Amino acid sequence: MADTKALTSRAADFSAWYNEIIARAELADYSPVRGCMVIRPNGYAIWEQMQRALDQMFKDTGHQNAYFPLFIPQSFLSREAEHVEGFAPEVAVVTHGGGKELEEPLIVRPTSETIIYAMYAKWIQSYRDLPLLINQWANVVRWEMRTRLFLRTTEFLWQEGHTAHATEAEAEEETRRMLGVYRTFMEDWMAMPVLTGLKTDSERFAGALRTYSCEALMQDNKALQAGTSHNLGQNFSRAFEVTFQTAAGTLDHVWNTSWGVSTRLVGALIMTHSDDNGLVCPPKLAQYQVVIVPIHKSDDERATVLDAAVRLRKELAAAGIRVHVDSREGMKPGAKYYEWEGRGVPLRLEVGPRDVASSSVVLARRTGGKKETFPMEGLPARIAGVMDQFQADLLAAALARREAASLRGATKEQFIARMEREGGLVYGGFCGRGACETEIKEHTKATIRVLPDPEFRSPEVPSRCIWCGGPSIVEAVWAKAY
RNA sequence: CGGGGUGUGGCGCAGUCCGGUAGCGCGCCUGCUUUGGGAGCAGGAGGUCCCGGGUUCGAAUCCCGGCGCCCCGACCA
Numbered sequence: 001m002a003d004t005k006a007l008t009s010r011a012a013d014f015s016a017w018y019n020e021i022i023a024r025a026e027l028a029d030y031s032p033v034r035g036c037m038v039i040r041p042n043g044y045a046i047w048e049q050m051q052r053a054l055d056q057m058f059k060d061t062g063h064q065n066a067y068f069p070l071f072i073p074q075s076f077l078s079r080e081a082e083h084v085e086g087f088a089p090e091v092a093v094v095t096h097g098g099g100k101e102l103e104e105p106l107i108v109r110p111t112s113e114t115i116i117y118a119m120y121a122k123w124i125q126s127y128r129d130l131p132l133l134i135n136q137w138a139n140v141v142r143w144e145m146r147t148r149l150f151l152r153t154t155e156f157l158w159q160e161g162h163t164a165h166a167t168e169a170e171a172e173e174e175t176r177r178m179l180g181v182y183r184t185f186m187e188d189w190m191a192m193p194v195l196t197g198l199k200t201d202s203e204r205f206a207g208a209l210r211t212y213s214c215e216a217l218m219q220d221n222k223a224l225q226a227g228t229s230h231n232l233g234q235n236f237s238r239a240f241e242v243t244f245q246t247a248a249g250t251l252d253h254v255w256n257t258s259w260g261v262s263t264r265l266v267g268a269l270i271m272t273h274s275d276d277n278g279l280v281c282p283p284k285l286a287q288y289q290v291v292i293v294p295i296h297k298s299d300d301e302r303a304t305v306l307d308a309a310v311r312l313r314k315e316l317a318a319a320g321i322r323v324h325v326d327s328r329e330g331m332k333p334g335a336k337y338y339e340w341e342g343r344g345v346p347l348r349l350e351v352g353p354r355d356v357a358s359s360s361v362v363l364a365r366r367t368g369g370k371k372e373t374f375p376m377e378g379l380p381a382r383i384a385g386v387m388d389q390f391q392a393d394l395l396a397a398a399l400a401r402r403e404a405a406s407l408r409g410a411t412k413e414q415f416i417a418r419m420e421r422e423g424g425l426v427y428g429g430f431c432g433r434g435a436c437e438t439e440i441k442e443h444t445k446a447t448i449r450v451l452p453d454p455e456f457r458s459p460e461v462p463s464r465c466i467w468c469g470g471p472s473i474v475e476a477v478w479a480k481a482y
Numbered sequence: 483c484g485g486g487g488u489g490u491g492g493c494g495c496a497g498u499c500c501g502g503u504a505g506c507g508c509g510c511c512u513g514c515u516u517u518g519g520g521a522g523c524a525g526g527a528g529g530u531c532c533c534g535g536g537u538u539c540g541a542a543u544c545c546c547g548g549c550g551c552c553c554c555g556a557c558c559a
Contacts, residue, residue: 005520030551034551089557089558090557144557144558144559145483146557151559152558158559213559225559260559262559295517296517297517329517330516330517331517331520331521332516332518332519332521334517334518334519334520334521336519337520338520339520355518362518
């Protein structure tokens with residue numbers, strides 16, 4: 001419930017604003033267990049919309065869903081050297097079950113590569129079994145030091161795709177394909193622009209050959225890794241003996257990929273679009289795209305107005321629009337406006353006696369503050385058009401914000417100054433040396449978010465490393481990150 | 483694990499210095515009047531004052547010992 005009327009502003013304290021939005025919109029709550037979160041119905045509804053869209057995209061690219069167990073034998077993790085090193089510190093271990101100490105402790109999955117490739121070893125014999133394209137929706141546990149609702153919690157929900165291919169080229173193609181799927185989802189559904197590209201070794205997934213990611217810039221000018229896609233090479237197939245017989249009759253290890261996005265996307269959504277009045281949710285992912293608020297004084301008015309509201313709801317719902325009528329009594333219309341605004345509903349229809357008399361409705365958009373009057377006749381088509389525009393406007397605004405916060409062609413000094421003050425993205429040449437990367441992190445707190453894909457690179461290719469001035473081998477994008 | 487802060491109805495806080503049996507705002511419940519941008523009045527419910535021990539006639543308050551949570555640093559989708 002909203003106990004104080006105004007949220008802390010983004011400018012005053014971005015973290016406080018973020019937490020207050022989640023409370024105000026009733027998206028999530030803290031759990032009795034440190035670092036865990038309860039996803040409340042309003043928050044889960046957004047996740048469900050995300051799942052629905054992504055799941056369809058996975059199916060459209062030939063993947064099937066399956067489910068692998070939460071518990072994994074501890075020994076599995078250590079089969080891939082880099083993998084165990086990457087995850088060991090944050091793994092929860094079950095030592096007792098059924099009142100007895102277990103012979104071999106079980107780990108609670110921090111990710112499922114090990115158990116999945118152990119199973120793939122049983123299922124794959126021939127090149128005819130490839131490619132194997134499986135996704136699972138699951139919860140995972142990583143024992144984090146410091147947590148934040150949606151962005152980093154001890155347990156979180158995600159999907160993890162795991163595929164096996166006959167050739168390295170096919171695995172690379174799959175890795176890139178799914179990165180593209182994520183990008184499309186983030187832009188078309190979340191209205192969140194992202195940079196895609198390769199991670200440097202220091203940010204690479206433990207056990208992967210190459211990690212690609214989608215990076216988004218939040219309103220506080222910090223970057224957020226929104227999704228990752230890994231080319232695992234043969235690292236896991238060697239560790240778990242996932243072999244197949246080729247058409248030529250030889251035996252080879254399969255080439256794997258894995259890719260995932262999590263409930264962190266809900267946090268990304270919040271920090272990309274919301275304002276000081278509360279959540280702003282793109283229509284395509286909103287639980288309710290339209291809320292109808294009836295306005296009335298007398299009982300007579302109430303009956304006719306509600307009647308009209310319900311009729312409108314049916315018309316809109318029939319057109320596939322997610323719509324809700326807020327017919328609660330004893331609450332003034334203004335109070336309802338504030339509540340639904342805080343929850344991020346894109347469009348609001350106000351229906352009062354005057355509107356019913358003139359067969360019109362008042363439409364208010366979540367952003368912009370203007371109200372318009374539309375005839376009831378043909379409303380569903382009109383609303384659909386407004387929603388499309390709203391969705392497009394959000395993406396355009398977010399893109400404009402990101403570009404305004406992007407610095408290209410900077411000197412080392414400008415880079416340092418930018419990170420000390422406004423933050424944002426800094427594009428620059430990189431010599432490829434880990435020493436430079438580390439030094440930059442120590443001096444500026446900024447890390448290389450991605451080595452951007454060609455379409456995101458600067459028009460002029462940097463020739464010098466932004467830090468050491470040596471020859472640049474690749475362009476990099478730096479930012480302070482979540 | 484280091485540094486700082488904080489624990490009192492659902493939420494936010496006062497009361498602690500100086501001991502006397504718990505209060506304010508919001509929220510919640512009931513009724514009446516309201517309803518085109520956060521309603522008003524009246525009545526009401528709700529508290530192991532973080533936990534344990536001690537001092538005292540008497541402890542939210544003083545003493546000792548624990549625990550939780552938050553913020554800042556080292557790790558991370």
